[in-house]
Amino acid sequence: MELPFLTVVIPCWNEARFIEGFLDSVLGNTYPADRMEVLLVDGMSADGTREIARHHAIRDPRLRLIDNPGHSKPAALNRGIRVAKGDVIIRLDVHAEYPPDYLERCVRALVENPGADNVGGVRLSRARDDTLLGRAIAHSTTSVFGAGNSKYRTGAAGPQWVDTVFGGCYRRSVFERIGLFDEHLTRAQDREFNQRLRRAGGQILLVPEITCTYYARSDFREFCSWTVEAGYWPFKASRSVGRWIGSWRNVVPMGFVLSVATGAALSPVSRTARRATAGVLCAYAISALAFSMRTARQQRDPGLMLALPAVFLTTHVLYGAGSIRALLERQR
Structure with a gap:
């Protein structure tokens, strides 16, 4: 089976600490090199991220650096989608680590399940800093007690239809059908988009055999600030769009x-x-x-x-x- 052409869209801003290893892993994956492009949509980073990305782009023409003034994440996603050449579009996060076959597994799952419009896997969690607090924060995000019924965090026994997934591997036709990400939402744009997709009759498939590792915040103040925002945005976004998008x-x-x-x-x-x-x-x-x-x-x-x-x-x-x-x- 010939795999479809794939566009990888990566929102990015001031990620010099992570970007080199991340790009090495993405460009070194098992997906056929002649069937993919990688779009790093950067919010005008000032920490060296852009220089690192340019050096990678010189070595590998699959990588393109796209400017995103204002570093809005939904705007970055939309800029990438608008210029994407792929029949399948996958969104990746710089703060995650992906196994070599991650892209291929996602696309194959999408192709093999015609009823799926978006496919994702389980997001494992690891502390950015190996301290007791860092490990506790990381484990809390994958616990049922800490994360509720969020299957992409807690895992599942087998493939199942869910309300959202981490990142997401979409058919291009989804964006043509229901539009792009809501740029008014600083956060929760994935949640809003996936809820809109399901309202339009689309389906989201979680495949637990597909995994990636997310590096959770280990600094307590940063964790507290992030948690307040995590609680704020499902309700803020729901009020903004005029419908409940949460669970x-x-x-x-x-x-x-x-x-x-x-x-x-x-x-x-x-x-x-x-x-x-x-x-x-x-x-x-x-x-x-x-x-x-x-x-x-x-x-x-x-x-x-x-x-x-x-x-x-x-x-x-x-x-x-x-x-x-x-x-x-x-x-x-």
Whole structure:
């Protein structure tokens, strides 16, 4: 079977630390060299990223550097899609590591499943810095307790239809049918696009045999800032586009924060509120400890029993706070 021509679109901005190894892995993959192009859409990086990319482009004409003033990620994706030559378009993230056959596996899965409009795999998670906190943050993003029913994070027993995947390998016809990514959304543009695709009758296939490794944030302040934004954007984006684009997993942290805050406020005057709040907190603590102990045992990393509960709590409180902020914020 002759594989279709593939365009790889990579949004990028100030990635000098990662870009060289990343480009080596993408250009050294098993996909037929004469059947692919790689578009690095750069937000006018000022840290040496562009110079590294130019040197790679000289050695390998498959790589093209495309300017993206303003470094907006959805704008980068759209710029790449507009000039893409491929019948299949795949989006990659610089902060991830892809096995040599990743592109070929994604495209073959798309070709072999005619009902699929978008195909993706499971995103494994690894700490950028090998510290206890870094490992705890990375494992929290792949835990059911930390990530809910997000199958591309937690994994699946076999191929299944899902609401979204990491990155995505799309038929070009999808963009011709439903349009491009919403450039008003600084984040959550993938989620919005995939939800729009499903509303139009499209289907998204998760194939767990396809994997990549994402390097999760290890700095605590950076992690906290990212988590607040992660909770904010599903609700902000939903208000912007006028429809709900999230899942129940996006609502749970907000419910947890609101229930505890309400219970704490009523506790001085209500025994029922005190008992209910204590019950919620006890159930949460038991669940967090149970998932932490299981992960620590699986990873043979005893320190996770102490670090993971704190990371889980931080994640859920900050995510919920971000969601509440989005709902209370005045629309512009």
